[in-house]
Amino acid sequence: MDQQRYTQKSLDRDSDLSLPVTKTMLHLEIHPSTVYTHALFYEFQKQCVSSLNSCSAGDSSRDSTSRFLDVEDAILRTTYTVAFNPTTFDAKCSCKMFERKGYICKHIIWILSGKGVRKIPEQYLLSRWTKNTKKMPLYDVHGQLIGDFDSSDVSKLQISNVWSEFYSTLSLIKSLPENHVTELTDLLKAFRQKFKPGPETMTKQQELEMLIGVKCSDEVHILPQVKSKNKGSVKRLTAKKQMSIEKAQKPKRFCNNCKQMAHHDKRNCPNPAAETSDPSGDDNKSDTSSVADVD
Known part of the structure; x- marks a missing residue:
């Protein structure tokens, strides 16, 4: 439809x-x-x-x-x-x-x-078959108007007839000598001078209203725009450089695995071997005592 x-x-x-x-x-x-x-x-x-x-x-x-x-x-x-x-x-x-x-x-x-x-x-x-067939009012056999017909449609029909006569006249005289075109132009200028507005200039809005034939409404109701949510438009991937900057800005904490202040803890320590190693040499003492027990 x-x-x-x-x-x-x-x-x-x-x-x-x-x-x-x-x-x-x-x-x-x-x-x-x-x-x-x-x-x-x-x-x-x-x-x-x-x-x-x-x-x-x-x-x-x-x-x-x-x-x-x-x-x-x-x-x-x-x-x-x-x-x-x-x-x-x-x-x-x-x-x-x-x-x-x-x-x-x-x-x-x-x-x-x-x-x-x-x-x-x-x-x-x-x-x-005419252009203005929908703009003409319809009457029944008793002369009563059929349906809703706005009176403004009558003026639109008259304006359309004026344009029809203008184009018809222009088509007839365009193949004639130039003085006929000049005569038509002078007639249109003389007729326009009768309805020429005063010294007050028209605003752009008034010119558009006069051209269209419809007055602009004083109240304009515009609904807020509905934001569309497409797949992947809410969450975006963070660049590695940005991740490094954010990681460097976080405070350090003590890791019980590697015994250092870092940006990780025992659960995600990058050095898993540090948990078994003993820098104080306790591993050697345990090995020696075990050998002595054997003897």
Whole structure:
């Protein structure tokens, strides 16, 4: 579950902070790049590229409200009929891709591009494929709000729409002369001057709060760090030099075995032969007396 949430947040972050690369100069491809999620846009992009490479005009007819245009598909070797209403921009293709997958097909893209349509009509932008599908409130048939929906989400949705319009406009004018970019920059500067703060400078914390849109809490509760105990981390080996220094600092005591003042006693005396040896010569006397007894 945590892995799924992390993946979902990563995809949402990529969709909000980046735009996919377009392959054609169609306005109908640039506009969905700011609205659709990356995964669906790449599927829609295939239809845009295929509309330029495989579609061509066929016969046409009209009635009182719509025009019926035949579009020849060179890849599928089939002719499809598109019913197009120039007033409402409603288009319905006989391949029924929109009914099956939720986005318009290459035949409708070819018709709309030929009519000079620069954006996908709203009726063909399903909310389930857009970036802001989770941020929109849901209502029942009686107009009542379903579930908990924070009012702050409305402002986030509006800000997201502003970014969408900005990137869409920037994508349109970057291929135009430089004066259009300068005009957009002047408009943004003039609009920013209306809300420019006074002479008081903002602190770093206030700038971060304004950038993120969340106010920092006054109380911060941080639990103490739990010290980890790994195998061998509690006790360490003492160096021989350190052991010699500590041994030299200890007071000496009398050893009953070697009869000397040292840092050991009779139990751990390094000279075990000293216990049997007698420097006063008592051993020789005992040997002499034993010989005399024999005689």
